[in-house]
Structures are given as C-alpha cells and as structure tokens.
Amino acid sequence: MTRTAPSLPAAAASGSDRRRGLRLIAVAIVLTGFNLRTAVNSVGPVLEELEQGLSISSGLAGVVTTMPVLCFALIGFAGPPLAARYRDGHVLAGALLAMAAGTVLRVVTDAFWLFLVGTVLAMVGGALGNVLLPSLVKRYFPERTGLLIGAYSVSMAVGGAIASVSAAPIAAATGADGWRWALGVWAVFAAVTALPWLSVPARPGASREAHRRVRMRSLLRSRMALALALFFAMQSMQAYVLIGWTAQYLRDEGLSAATAGLLLGINTIVVIPLNAIVPTLTVRPHLQRPLLAGFCVSYVAGWVGLMVAPRGVPWLWMGLLALGTGTFAMVLTLIGLRARTPETTAALSTTTQGWGYLLAGAGPLLVGVLRGSTGSYTGMFVVVLAGVAVLAVTGWFVTRERYVDDEVPGWGSDAHHGDVIEVAGTEPPVTVHVTEPGGGSPRG
Template sequence: MSALTLRVAVTAFTPLAIQIGESIGYGTAVVGVFGMLPTAFFAVAGLLTPILVRRFGLEATALIAMLMAGTGSAIRAVVPDTWELLTFSALALTGMGIGNVVIPPLVKRYFPDRLALLSSVYIVMVQLGTVIPAMIAVPVAEAHGWRISLGLWALLGFAAALPWLGVLRNRRGHAKVDKTALPLLDAQPPGKPWRSPVAWGMALMFGMTSLITYSVFTWLPTILHDAGATMAYGGSMVGIFALIGLVAAFTAPTIVARVTNPFPVVIGCALCYFVGFVGLITAPMTATLVWVLLLGLGPSTFPMALTLINLRTRTAAGSASLSGFTQGVGYSVACIGPVLFGVLHTATGGWGIPFIMLTVAVFVMLAGAWHACKPRMLEDTWN
C-alpha cells in the first residue's frame, strides 16, 4: 500500500496540467516547474530520510511519509492559487520521496531471503500507482472537475498509513529504534557512500533514468498535442508509458538477482530509448504507440537500480545508506530534466534539441550503470 502511493501525486497532475493552469492562472513555463518538483523533493527526501530514521526508526518514518503524502494531496486539490498548489504538492512529494528511501531497507530488513520477490511486489505497486492516475485523471476531471480528480488520491495516502499504525501499536515501546530486534540504523553507518564508485554509479544510473522519465511524463502530452493529438490522448499515452514499466517490474528484479553483471540489459534499455526518441521527433503521430512502448521499456533501469541497492550491500544499514545516497544525488541531478527540456524547446521552437539532451543523459546513465552493475559490495568500497 505504501509503494502504491509513491507516484500518484505526479501522474495525477501531469495530464491535467494545462486545464489546471487555465483554471487558476499559470502558463506553460510553470508546467516545467511542476515537472521539476517530483525529482527536487525526492532529492530533499533522500537527504532528510536518514535523519528521520535515526530519530524515529524505519516504521515510524514510513508512517510519517504516508501522512505527508495524504495531507499534501488533499490540501493541494482545494487551494485557489499557484503558489499554494506548488507548496502542498511539495509536501505530498516529500512524503512520497521519504517512502522511496525507506521501503528498500524495509524489504531487506523483513525479507532478506526473498529480495527478488518482494522487490518485484514493491516495484509493481509503484508502477500501478504511476499508471492508474495517468489513465483516469482526464475522464474523472471531465466528469467531476479537476479538483476531485487531483484530490481523490489523498485517500490512498491515508489508507497506506493504517498498516504502519498497526505495526507501531503492536511494538508499543519499540516504536522508536529497537536495538535488540531491529539492528538497522541505530548508529551512523561506518562508511561514507560518496567515496564508493558503487554508490556514484548507482546514483548516475538512477538519476539519469529519473531525468528521462520525468521529462517524458511532463512533456509527452504537450509533444503529442503540438503534433495534433488531444490532451486526453496525450494523457493516455503517459499512462501507457508508465504501464510498460510493469513488464520490467515483474522481470527486472529476478534477472538482476540471477545475473552476475546485468550491464547488457542496460544496453538494451538504451537502444529502446534511442529508437523511441527518433520516432517521436520524426513521426510523432505515425506510430505513436510503438514509440511510447519503446520509451516505456527504457526505464527498466529503474527497477534494476532499486534491486541493486539491496544486492550490492551486505547489511540493511548499507542498504539504507546506499538508498539515501542514490536517491538524494540521483533525484538532485534529475530535477533539471523537465525544466531544461522545456527551456530548450522554448529557445529552439522544436523538440529536436531537447531530445538530444535526453540522448546525452542516456550515455551518462550507461557510464553509471557500468560501475553499478559490477559484482562488488558497497561496504568494500566506501572507506
């Protein structure tokens, strides 16, 4: 349930961005700012979460994350102006970003002997939480208004908080860090992840994947609208783009767990990106579904990176440290993607140069993956 909440604030908004702007009064440039918000506040969460976990423990931090996600999603649906919409979107996204960081070490803590299976479950839920809002945002808005369409996802955040309340109630005195039963993050990890090529490789692999993904989430409806499609069609293509991620969510964790070095799979993902980029530039409305399907396969490196966080660490403390570093640095880099994509489009009047920027990001992703996929452990390289 927690994993299901981790993207809804993003893809519930994107298909409605222009409609909401017309209602409360912001222009196209602000769409790029909204596109930057997820990665920016996921980066903030990557830096903030280790502090919260050391203070409250993993389970209580997960509860805080879900309440933030629910509260931010609810309030932003009723505010009257752009700045309030930005502020409460940021609150929801920070909660979701904290959830991004704490779930991988929770998987390692409770299911160390079933990492591939539980990673698949977690990533499938993330993908469903990405797909469903994108697919239904426009129809719900047409039937009931954009505020209902945007705000109904708050219920999911509050519902996801309930199981953590149950866990913490059962633990009672162990709601904070339990040094006997839960030896995970009770002390500062002994190493420094920023000294490890494993951590930097993971951050670049994760960050470039996120940069590309959020650029596509933000601008795909506009690209297709410029080519003659309706906004509803653009929203459905965003949903399909996210839906293809389910294929990777089911398969990537198992492949990564069984293959010593999964870098060849990353090369295949890069090729999917390249063909999809060329297709959208040269013939956006000729074989749109094909281009979107290929683009949807490209971010298979996302579930690969999340699985490698646990496979390239020996301990749950190492997993939490690598998760925070990877997502903090990765999302910090990724947040420039949607804005820079829009700036380049505005400056050139076309989509070719923005897609060249994404192509460069793919090559950087390949360089990071070369290091992240090598069969070595963070704890051996971070001192």
C-alpha cells in the same frame, strides 16, 4: 496442570490477534503502495490545464514536474531517523495525511507558491513510503518478503497507471477547472490509507536510541560510486521527463488528452514485469552490458520515434521507452553488486540514490525552460538523448566488476561491526552494523 490449562485459549487468542495484526499490516502496505505515485502521475496528462489554471509559464511548469524528484531525494533521507524516533505506523500515517493535505492544498489555491508547498506535502507520502515499506515487509513478513514486496510494487504501478489514464477523463467530466478534480481525488485514497497504520503496534526490538549514522563522504574518492550516482541520475531523468512531459507533448501534436494519458498509463504497466525480470538477469555479469545496450537502443528508438512520427505509432514509441526504463531495476541491482559488505552497500545505496535524484531533478526543469524559451520540444529531445549518451558511458563503467570498498582507503578495516541500524535512502533501506569505540556494542 490445572494452572496451565486456562492459558491455552489465551495463547490461541494471542496467536489469532497476531495473525489479524499481520493481515492489517499487509493490507496497509499494499494500500500505501497504491498511493506512492498517484500524486506524480496525475499531473502530466493535465499539465496544459494546470498551466492555464495557475497562469504559469512552461518554465514554471518544469518546476512542477521536477519537484517530485527533488522531494524523493531530500525527504527520503528523513525516513529512517523518523522511524528511529517514532512508531513506524505513526510515521507512515502522518506521511499519508500530509500527502492528503498537500493534494488538497494544491487544488484549492490559485497561488503558484502555495501549489508548490502543496506539492512538497503531497510528495511526503511517496518519499517516506519509498524508504520505509521495504523494511516493514522484512520486519513483519520475513518469510514472505518477495510476495509482499511484489504485491505493493504491483499496487504502486497500478496506482500510477490509473492516475495517468484517469486524469484527463476526470478533468473533462468535471467541467471548468476539472484538472483540480483530477489531481485532488487522490487525497481521499491517501487519507483512508492512513487509518490502518494508526492501529499498527510499536515494533518489537531494541531501543531506538541505538541508531547511528554511517559516514559517506569517503565515497567521493570512489570513481565507481560517482559513476553509479550519475548512472542513477540519468535513468531517473529519463523516467521523470517521460512522466512529466510526454503526455503534454502528444497533446500538442494532436492527440486527445485521454489518449495521451492512456499511452502514459500503458507505459507504466509495461514496467511491472521488467522490474521482476531485470534483477535476475543483471546478477549475471556476462549479461550486464548486453542489457545496457538493449536499454539504450530502446531509449534512442523511442525518443526518435516520438520526435519524427508522434502520431504514427505512438504506442510503439512509448512501449520502447518503457523497455528503456529497465535501467532502474538494473542500477538498484548493481548497487548491491558493487559493494562487498552491508556497511558499504548501505552507504553506496544512500549516496547513489540521494545525489542521483537531486541531479535528475534538473532534467524536467530544463525541459520546461527550453520549451518556454523556444516554443518547441526540440530541447526536450536534446536533453533526453544527451542523457542516454551519458547513461551508456557511465553504464559501461559500472558494469565492470569492481568494488567501492577497494577504492576507499580504510573501509576494509571498518567493515565488520556488531549492531544493526537502518540507513536512509530513497529506495529500500539497508541494514548496517556499528560498534562503539573500543569494540563494544552500543546496546551492550
């Protein structure tokens, strides 16, 4: 007994250290969420000043607005392999420091190509955060997953809203080249957020060498998978045209930069309750098509309202567009409903989101090119309304109760395996199971 007594304070200290460590991780997760959209949402309200400051055309401005979408697709795929090789905290700390460096680079340069390099670096934090945060929540807070995911989702929306609302006032208050301050101030937040991640210990568990990749080429044979990818692409295109171009459009129609940014910020805030409500409704098959119809009607009403009466009740049009973006939460839920196993869900999630973001990137770019060549925003409304039509058609298809497993030959026989890995994607990663040829687990 005399040997065990001294261990009690040590055990208590160990438990106290663990609780402090978890609190540190929780704070780091929420702070990271705040940074995920600041570099994206701060651009739209000062797009005109950015064009003038860099002496670029509307077509090149379209490149700026489409870069985040492409980065989320391409960089996001690198998240799980990096986490498999390096400590999670170090990966996120590096991503946030890259975000800070990229943010600084794009506000100190006058060269457009360097601005693009800075944009890519600035998107690293958002892209890797999209992938890694949900898995970290599940790993460290398995009994409070909903609470922590909700907390950082709200933090992300708040960060995006503040970036949208504050960009124009910051630019106006800082004088000449004020747009640089409006974009650059977010580097401070990213750099500070990197610090707690450096103190996060290595995650417990098995060797990282056990990670494997899931082959997804077979999904090209699935009409459901292709339809989901196109559905995801169209809803993403709507969102990034909205973020990248509506503030500038409202300014060109006579609203002040501050008012345009405020309207974009309100749009972002409306999305918060939608992301909480829509998934619980989407899991009910009989509600899927009514939801789809409501979202499409909201999109059409919002875009047409902006086109014909931009100065009338712009808050109403932006609110309707915010309702339309409920398709984002809907498609994420449908991905889980259209696959039978963890393996096929992982492959479907990665394929849908990766290719979806790549296709969506054409939207903001095309808007910029059309605006530059025609001198008007008619092209923007043609693009988004055509996108709503495609969204409705593909949405009608993906709301049928079918499974990609049944459309891909051989997937059923490979569906159950024995070891857990993470699969890349631009949204919450999914766990899958793999075995070595011959049936043994790679971890023994």
